[in-house]
Amino acid sequence: xxxxSLALRDSSTMLRRNLLHARRYPSLxxxxxxxxxxxxxxxxxxxxxxxxxxxxxxxxxxxxxxAYLVPGILLMTIGGTVVGTAVSVSNDMTEGIVxxxxxxxxxxxxxxxGHVVGSVLQSVMSVVLVGAVAVxxxxxxxxxxxxxxxxxxxxxxxxxxxxxxxxxxxxxxSPNAEAASNNxxxxxxxxxxxxxxxxxxxxxxxxxxxAEYQPFTPAIETLxxxxxxxxxxxxxxxxxxxxxxLAVLGYAWSTSTFHRDGK
Amino acid sequence: xxxxVMLTTSRADGRQPSTATSAAISATNxxxxxxxxxxxxxxxxxxxxxxxxxxxxxxxxxxxxAVKILSTLVSPDAASGDIRIAGHDLATDPQAVRAAxxxxxxxxxxxxxxxxxxxxxxxxxxxxxxxxEGRRTAARLLERFxxxxxxxxxxxxxxxxxxxxxxxxxxxxxxxxxxxxxxxTTGLDPRSxxxxxxxxxxLVTGGVTVFLTTxxxxxxxxxxxxxxxxxxxxxxxxGTAAQLKRLVPGGHVRLRFTDxxxxxxxxxxxxxxxxxxxxxxxxxxxxxxxxxxxSILDRLDSAGIEADELTVHTPDLDDVFFALTAQETAR
Numbered sequence: 001x002x003x004x005s006l007a008l009r010d011s012s013t014m015l016r017r018n019l020l021h022a023r024r025y026p027s028l029x030x031x032x033x034x035x036x037x038x039x040x041x042x043x044x045x046x047x048x049x050x051x052x053x054x055x056x057x058x059x060x061x062x063x064x065x066x067a068y069l070v071p072g073i074l075l076m077t078i079g080g081t082v083v084g085t086a087v088s089v090s091n092d093m094t095e096g097i098v099x100x101x102x103x104x105x106x107x108x109x110x111x112x113x114g115h116v117v118g119s120v121l122q123s124v125m126s127v128v129l130v131g132a133v134a135v136x137x138x139x140x141x142x143x144x145x146x147x148x149x150x151x152x153x154x155x156x157x158x159x160x161x162x163x164x165x166x167x168x169x170x171x172x173x174s175p176n177a178e179a180a181s182n183n184x185x186x187x188x189x190x191x192x193x194x195x196x197x198x199x200x201x202x203x204x205x206x207x208x209x210x211a212e213y214q215p216f217t218p219a220i221e222t223l224x225x226x227x228x229x230x231x232x233x234x235x236x237x238x239x240x241x242x243x244x245x246l247a248v249l250g251y252a253w254s255t256s257t258f259h260r261d262g263k
Numbered sequence: 264x265x266x267x268v269m270l271t272t273s274r275a276d277g278r279q280p281s282t283a284t285s286a287a288i289s290a291t292n293x294x295x296x297x298x299x300x301x302x303x304x305x306x307x308x309x310x311x312x313x314x315x316x317x318x319x320x321x322x323x324x325x326x327x328x329a330v331k332i333l334s335t336l337v338s339p340d341a342a343s344g345d346i347r348i349a350g351h352d353l354a355t356d357p358q359a360v361r362a363a364x365x366x367x368x369x370x371x372x373x374x375x376x377x378x379x380x381x382x383x384x385x386x387x388x389x390x391x392x393x394x395x396e397g398r399r400t401a402a403r404l405l406e407r408f409x410x411x412x413x414x415x416x417x418x419x420x421x422x423x424x425x426x427x428x429x430x431x432x433x434x435x436x437x438x439x440x441x442x443x444x445x446x447x448t449t450g451l452d453p454r455s456x457x458x459x460x461x462x463x464x465x466l467v468t469g470g471v472t473v474f475l476t477t478x479x480x481x482x483x484x485x486x487x488x489x490x491x492x493x494x495x496x497x498x499x500x501x502g503t504a505a506q507l508k509r510l511v512p513g514g515h516v517r518l519r520f521t522d523x524x525x526x527x528x529x530x531x532x533x534x535x536x537x538x539x540x541x542x543x544x545x546x547x548x549x550x551x552x553x554x555x556x557x558s559i560l561d562r563l564d565s566a567g568i569e570a571d572e573l574t575v576h577t578p579d580l581d582d583v584f585f586a587l588t589a590q591e592t593a594r
Contacts, residue, residue, distance in 0.1 A: 013388040021376050024417075096372035100433070103334045105362035106389050 003107070010107040014114025021088065022122055028087070029122055032080040035188070036130050040073045043197060044137060051197070063138055070134045071223035072196025075216055077130045078123045078160045079187040082167035085119040086187075089171025090180035112254055116164050123160035141227040152226040155239065159219050162243040163187060165250025172257040191216045215242035287312040287441050287472035288333060291344030295328055295337070302328045303339075304496035310489070312440070315463065315473040317487035319480065319584070324493045326476035327369060330445045333474065334366045349440055365439030369446045371426040372433070375419030379410050379429050382418055386436035404432040408462070424455030431462060441472045448482060460485060480581050492587055499587040507583045514582070516559060518545040519572040532566040533559070551575045 022029055043051060044066050052065035092098055092115070101111055131139075144152070167184055174180035194216035200208055211217055218238035225232030288310040295303040302325045310316045320326050331337040333348060335357045346353040349363035366372070373382050380401060387397030405414050408428040413421060418429060427447065434442060447463065448456040463486055466473055477483055483490045484504045491501040500507055518533075519542070520526035526543040530536065536545040549555045556575070563570065 009391065010389060013385065016388075017374070017377070017385055020381065024376060095374065096368050096370045097374045099336060099368055100366060100372035101389075102336055103361055103364065103366040104389055104437070105358050 007107040007110065007113075010110035011113040011117070014110045015117045016114075018088075018114050018118030019121070022118065028084050029081070029126070032084050033077065033126050033129060035080050036073050036077040037133055039076070040069065040130070040134060041137070043069055055199070066134070066137065066139050067142070067228055068224070069197065070131075070139045071227060072191060072194065072216070072220045073134065074127050074131060074156065075159060075219055075223065076188070076191040076196060077126045078156065078163055079191050079216070081123045081126045082119060082160070082163045082187050083181060083184040084122070085115065085164055086167040086171040086174065086180040086184035087177045089115055089168050090174040091177050093172060094176065108259065109255060112168055112258055115168055116161065119164040119167070120157060120160045123164070124157065127156055127160075142229045144227050144229070148226045152223055155219065155222055155226070155243075158240070158243045158247075159215075162215070162246035162250065165247050165254055167250075169250050169253035169257060172254055190214055191220075195220055215239070215246060218242060285312055286310060286347070287314075288316075288348055288474060290333070290346040292342070293329065293332065293346060294340040294343045295325075295332060296340060301496055303332075305343075306491075306493070306496075306498050308491070310472060310474065312472050313467060313470045314488040315467055315475060315486050317483035317490045318474070318476045318493055319478070319483045319490055320476075320493035321478055325496045326478075326493055327445055329493070330366070330368075330443050330474070330476060334364055334443050335360055336366075362437075363439060364441045364443060365434035365437060366443045367427075367430045367434045367445065367447060369449065371430050373418045373421075373426055373429050376417065378415050379418050379421070380405065380414040382429060382433055383436060386433045390437040392436075400436055404435055408432045422455075424451050424458065427451060427455070427459060428462070431459075439471070441474065442466060444473060444475045446476055446478065448477070448479070456482075480584055492584060494587060500583070508578050510583055510586065514549060514551055514575065514577040516547045516549045516551070516556065517572075517574045517576060518547070518559075518563075518570040519543060519574075520545075521571045525568050525570075528566055529563060529568045529570065532562050532568065549575070551577055 044062065048062045048065055051069075052062050055065055055068050092111075098111060141148075167187065170183040171180045174183050194211055194214060196216065200211045200217065203211055218235040219242065221230075221235040222232050222239040224230050225235070286309050288308055290306065290308040292305045292307065293303055294305050306329070308316075318326050318329060328337065332339045333346070333353070335353065339346065339353075348360045351359040351363065353360055373379075374385065377385070383401035383405060384397055387400055392400060405411050408431065410425065410429055410432065413425060418426065421429060431444075431447075444463065448459050451459060460482070463473060463475065473486075475483075475486065487504070489501065489503060490507060492499045492507070500510060502510075518529060518536075520529060521543065523543060526540075526545070529545060530538055533545060533547060536547045538545060547559060549559070
């Protein structure tokens with residue numbers, strides 16, 4: 001068997017294993033879905049009137065705020081899902097089964113690839129579920145054609161892949177599940193500090209750099225542009241650059257940590 | 264079978280047995296240290312195919328480290344010599360080594376989140392068996408290790424003995440020629456332990472080589488063709504159980520007293536005896552022969568002392584172990 005087909009076969013076996021875990025124990029995934037859905041409902045129905053006053057010079061109504069909010073909530077869903085990835089990777093590494101995998105003549109990277117692909121699939125599913133809630137409470141895209149939808153989907157997958165590789169690294173260096181979930185906290189905090197809820201222009205000057213120089217804001221602005229027709233500008237390239245950068249960094253970090261000698 | 268006993272790891276000559284190619288595991292000068300903590304201080308191994316080899320030692324002796332190195336989990340120090348597993352060089356061709364071995368570690372290497380059967384099918388997939396072949400192998404091994412009833416339950420709900428059986432069953436899916444068992448019976452109840460012994464004996468009937476670590480001398484005695492005693496990172500002695508027992512010349516006689524005065528006079532009459540003042544017991548080296556026993560009893564008689572209990576102790580591996588490790592520690 002060639003090394004590529006070996007890699008594919010073993011990775012798909014590991015993927016099946018991870019999906020089996022997710023299917024057998026859906027509570028972790030579902031719990032993580034709760035946060036974005038709750039924030040969505042809270043910001044629309046409780047804070048909605050006040051928040052919308054700050055959008056578009058004060059003339060916006062609640063439905064305009066839903067439109068503003070949803071792209072950020074969708075990316076936040078991914079951030080939440082990968083916290084679960086960090087926890088499950090960390091759990092996995094404390095199990096003897098991974099030591100067994102290391103003593104088998106299988107493709108070395110397949111354990112991590114299985115986690116990553118499984119997690120990206122879970123992210124996509126979570127985004128679809130949260131997106132469905134958003135549509136149910138009145139979110140509609142504006143003039144998004146098939147190309148824009150495709151680009152939006154591509155961005156979500158790319159973003160999920162990038163965050164997942166970072167989360168896998170976090171899971172690998174964490175000694176236990178609690179530490180993994182703490183280490184992965186930035187994945188949930190960063191979107192709160194981004195343009196997800198209010199435009200960067202509306203933030204105090206000293207805080208703006210925090211919101212600007214992080215992956216969530218350009219990704220959110222790009223998604224907004226694709227779904228709602230707002231101006232994307234340089235955010236598109238920035239978002240892609242962030243994703244590729246984080247994915248490469250996370251991949252290098254995770255694989256070097258995983259392949260390091262055991263104790 | 265020769266009756267030679269290798270007392271230390273130093274090789275008297277450059278002897279490389281002509282049977283080197285038939286060795287399942289061979290290692291020269293296997294070394295490993297973590298930082299400045301020396302764990303393995305140059306051990307040599309030569310394990311013929313189809314035999315059970317036991318690496319015996321207390322906790323922290325380096326047994327698990329040896330298994331981890333030989334099973335490609337951890338790399339040995341650069342100063343180590345040649346290590347070959349199933350004829351493959353550990354350093355240059357670890358994947359070939361992995362294809363030939365199966366490992367059951369000290370801590371169960373099963374996936375607790377999925378069922379026993381799913382664990383078996385996972386192994387079948389990773390060994391690239393066809394779906395049909397995988398199902399057949401899984402079913403056969405689950406049957407063989409008495410796990411059919413539990414096959415559909417999550418492995419995390421299994422008892423210790425069941426987990427260990429599943430663990431070994433998973434190891435066997437790939438039909439490995441060499442199996443490493445790191446303390447396979449630690450933490451098992453006596454019944455499961457005996458079941459496990461039966462399983463291990465059965466493994467070698469198919470020509471498989473078993474490398475076993477244990478801290479139980481009884482277990483090594485029970486199972487192994489050859490035993491190496493690991494102490495402070497070195498092999499203190501190696502040989503068959505019988506050869507090792509011969510290392511301790513004779514056993515001993517124990518005399519127990521209930522009267523402290525009688526104990527004290529006996530200790531004076533037998534000055535060469537080891538004293539245990541707390542339990543009022545004397546211990547004399549002896550081969551247990553009639554002549555030696557009579558001489559001891561004569562000396563007690565002439566002093567007018569009667570022991571409350573006399574037991575003759577023939578040497579077992581415990582004695583070997585304590586004798587060897589005591590020497591090493593004293594050095």
